[in-house]
Amino acid sequence: MNTKRERSEVSLSLSGGRLAVATAGAPVAVPPGAAAPASRRSRSRLRWRPLGLVSAAYLVALTVASLSAGWWAPIDPERQDLAHALAGPSAAHWLGTDRLGRDVLIRLLLGGRITLVSVVEAVVVFAVLGIGLGVVSGYFGGWVDRTIGWLSDLLLALPGIIVLLMVLSVFPGETLATMVVLGVISCPLLLRVTRGVTMAVRQELYVRAARLSGLTPLRVMWRHILPRLAGPIIVQVFLFAATAVLVQGALSFLGLSAPETQGPSWGNMVGEAAAVTGQDGWLAVPTGGIIALTVLALGLLGDAVHDAAVDRTRSAAALPTRPARPAGPRHGSSPTAPPGPAQHPALLSVRGLTVAFDLPGGPLTAVRDVSFDVSPGECIGIVGESGSGKTVTARSLLGLLPPHGRVTGGCARFDGLDLTALPERQLRAVRGSRIALINQEPMSGLDPSFRVGSQLAEVVRRHRHVGRAQARAKAVELLATVRLPEPEQVARRYPHELSGGMAQRVSIALALAGDPALLIADEPTTALDVTIQAEILALLRDLRSRLGTAVILVTHDWGVLADVCDRAVVMYAGEVVEQAAVTDLYRAPRHPYTQLLLRANPHVAPVGDALPTIAGTVPAPSEWPAGCRFRPRCPYAEDVCGSQAIPLVDVGSDRTTRCIRSEQVGTR
Ligand SMILES: Nc1ncnc2c1ncn2[C@@H]1O[C@H](COP(=O)(O)OP(=O)(O)OP(=O)(O)O)[C@@H](O)[C@H]1O
Structure with a gap:
């Protein structure tokens, strides 16, 4: 996993009739191992925190002093003293006096009120629109994204300065209207950043897990996406605040906003200083200086807060290295005697389930005519090689196929509902509460x-x-x-x-939060080492017996299957090829594929012998052979196997197979 760190090299410009806040520099990839070394974090703190703290202290002091100056100011800001006009700093006037002998310090503090209030107004509009629209656009995508993108392009195409001048011609001297419009026309800058980050975060597994657990989009955005936006948002908001200080100052310098009749403002004080530069150069220092200092403090504070936010996210996201799963075979595992199938009406009844993907060359069927039942409290294992259709089958039950995947046939009845026909809203109500999913990578499902x-x-x-x-x-x-x-x-x-095993337990706890009747576990132990794997399997067994939760376990591991499952559905090339109680399958497989898979099972292979393998690979859906799909790899194949589709037939009590030579398979 790479943690992205944004380096904020930023330029502000007010040229070419456009206001611009530009962030330069590509995100720098920080490898996880190096992501959070304590020494670098503390160096970063040492470098930024003092400046950030000084900037924050300056801005707080300025805000408090400006907002309260009207009450405590010892000198009337409008009191003129022509005898001491344009006097430099003195004990009576710390920053000197202006051309009418008025105290500069008090006037700057009072003038700060207009600037600060204006900046807050503009920033609120900028942040609300930029973050709100950016998150909605990135989260929902599609036509929502296109519409917001179109609006954003429109705003970006407007010449900012001209728009502001037009607003001022309609509302002469009106600061509030100017700042609101400034926030609106600048919001696409934040919107684009927010949208980009949202689109990336939305793909992360923990966000997908949050959606699957049934949280509403609003809740997912608020809880899981917004916190991840902190870094980029902070930088943009502080930069914009600095821009707003400059814009407000410039407009009032030009006498277009906050005219002097409304009291002092930083812009009109700079204008005054500019008018008397020939007589006295000092006045430009405090009036221009306070604007420069405020812009600088906003930039430094933005950087410091951004760094702190990134540090926090980075240290939270630095995952421990999980021990690799030993590659060697596991011995001594034998099929346990699982309880027989529960004698209840099926909790889930899948019939003829067919799934296709819309690909550029046309629809491609990946899973065809899959049927099985799951009774309350029963554990069914779906087993097969990679590409046999296990995951597509399991995910289609929860409506979690990729956008170009769809159920083209069959049904999946659960609690009287056909899951394959439910609209997304109803399906969301079922997901997480009645049916829950446990993922292969538990850590990635946690924020x-x-x-x-x-x-x-x-x-x-x-x-x-x-x-x-x-x-x-x-x-x-x-x-x-x-x-x-x-x-x-x-x-x-x-x-x-958390360790890997603890994380998987937490993800199981998350799945149990809605008290589901059915758990779908997709390779829940693949990412864990053998000891932890055994503990998680024991937990699944325990949950079944204590809570009566039914389980569909997707796996390619016969050991896992034997440990927890009552029955197995063996899949090959998108079809069910055999279905039976696990003990029956172990004792006497009735399909050549099951037989060869079992022989290739490292858990039961004799120590020292080469592990048998099945020659060839599972064909892709576009290459499925006619007739029996296993025929090219099957030692029992005859000509007739390729001439017709092979039906699934009953071969005993509660067991089926898709092989016309099942009798021979049982005897070899
Ligand atoms: N997003 C997709 N787009 C197109 N085809 C897909 C997609 N996902 C899966 N398939 C097709 O469906 C077939 C079955 O895939 P599936 O993921 O269900 O196999 P699996 O048995 O679960 O394998 P694994 O154990 O590797 O997850 C694949 O061979 C692939 O051709």
């Missing part, structure tokens, strides 16, 4: 910026409509349910503080 307990509590609240305290208690209870020791303490940890 690195939030504590585990807070993420769990959020999903609990979504599904159970309880208060914060109850959700928090339920989160800790769920962590205890998945057998995490010291659940209270785990709830306070960030994802990067």
Whole structure:
């Protein structure tokens, strides 16, 4: 994983009739290992924090002094003293006096009020529009993105200065209107940055996991996307604030906004200083200096806050290195005797499920005519080589196919609903609550910026409509349910503080938050080492017996299948080729593919012998052979196997196979 750090080299320009805030420099990729070394973080702190702190102190002091100057000022800002006009700094007038003998310091503080209020107005409009539209555009994409993009291009095409001058001609001297318009015409700069980051964050697995858990788009944007935007937003907002100070100063310097009749402002004081430069050069120093200092402080503070935000995200996102899964075979695992299939009506009944992908050359069927049942509390394993259609089958049940994938036939009845025909809104209500998904990569499903307990509590609240305290208690209870020791303490940890096994338990706890009747686990132990794998499998078994949750386990590992599943659905080239109780399959496979897969199972291969393999690979959907799809790799194949489609036939109680030579397979 690469953590992106944005280097903010920025230019402000007010030229060519356009206002511009430009951020230069490409994002710099920071490798995770080097992402958060303590020494570099502390160096960064040493470099930025003092400047950031000084800038923050300056801005706070300036704001407080400006806003309160009207109450405490010892000198009337309008009191003229012509005898001391254009006097330099003295004990009575720390920054000297202007051409009418008025105190410069007090007038600058009072003038700051207009500037600061103007800047806040412009920044609020800029941030609300820029962030709001950018997030919505990046999150929803499609026509929403196109419409907002079109509006943004339109605003960018407007010559900013001319628009501001037009506004001032309609509302002469009106600062509020000018600043609102400045915020509106500048917001595309922030909008584009926000949109880009949102589009990237939206693809991250933890955001997808949050969507799958049933959170509304608004909640996902607020909770999981906005915090990730902090760095780029902060830089842009502070830069814009600096631009707004300059624009407001320039307009009032020209006498177009905040005219002197409304009291002193920094811009008109600079104008005054410019008029008397021939007589006295000092006046330009405090009046121009305060503008320069404020712009500088905003830039430095923006950088410091950005660095702090990036540091925080980076340290939260720095994941521990997971131990690699040992490559060697595991021995001593034998099929356990799982409980027989529950004698209940099916909880999920899949019939003739067919899935196709719309590709440039036309639709391509990837899964065809898949049928199986899952009873309450039962665990079904879907097994097969890579590319056999396991994941497509499982994901189509949850409506999680990629945009160009669609169910073209069959149905999947669950709780009286056909999942394949449900509109997305209804499907979202089912996902996470009635059916939950456990992913292969648990860590990627967790938001690195939030504590585990807070993420769990959020999903609990979504599904159970309880208060914060109850959700928090339920989160800790769920962590205890998945057998995490010291659940209270785990709830306070960030994802990067979890080991791989703990993260998978947390992701199972997340899946259980809605009290689902069915869990779909897609290779849930693939990313874990063998010891942790065994613990997670034990947990799944335990959850089944304690909570009665049914499980569909997608795997290519016969050991995993034997450990937890009652029944197995063997898939090859998008079709079910055999279906039976796991013990029956182990004892006597009735399809050549199952038989060869089992022989190639490292868990049962004799130590010291070369592991048998199946020659060839699973054909891509575009290359499926006519007749039996396994024929080119099958040792039992006959001519007739290629001349007709092979049906799935019953070969005993509750078992089916798609082979016309199943009798021979059972005997060899
Ligand atoms: N997004 C996609 N676009 C086009 N075809 C796809 C897409 N995803 C999957 N397929 C097709 O569907 C077939 C089955 O893929 P699937 O991911 O279900 O296999 P799998 O058995 O789960 O493999 P693995 O164990 O590697 O995940 C693939 O061979 C591929 O041709």
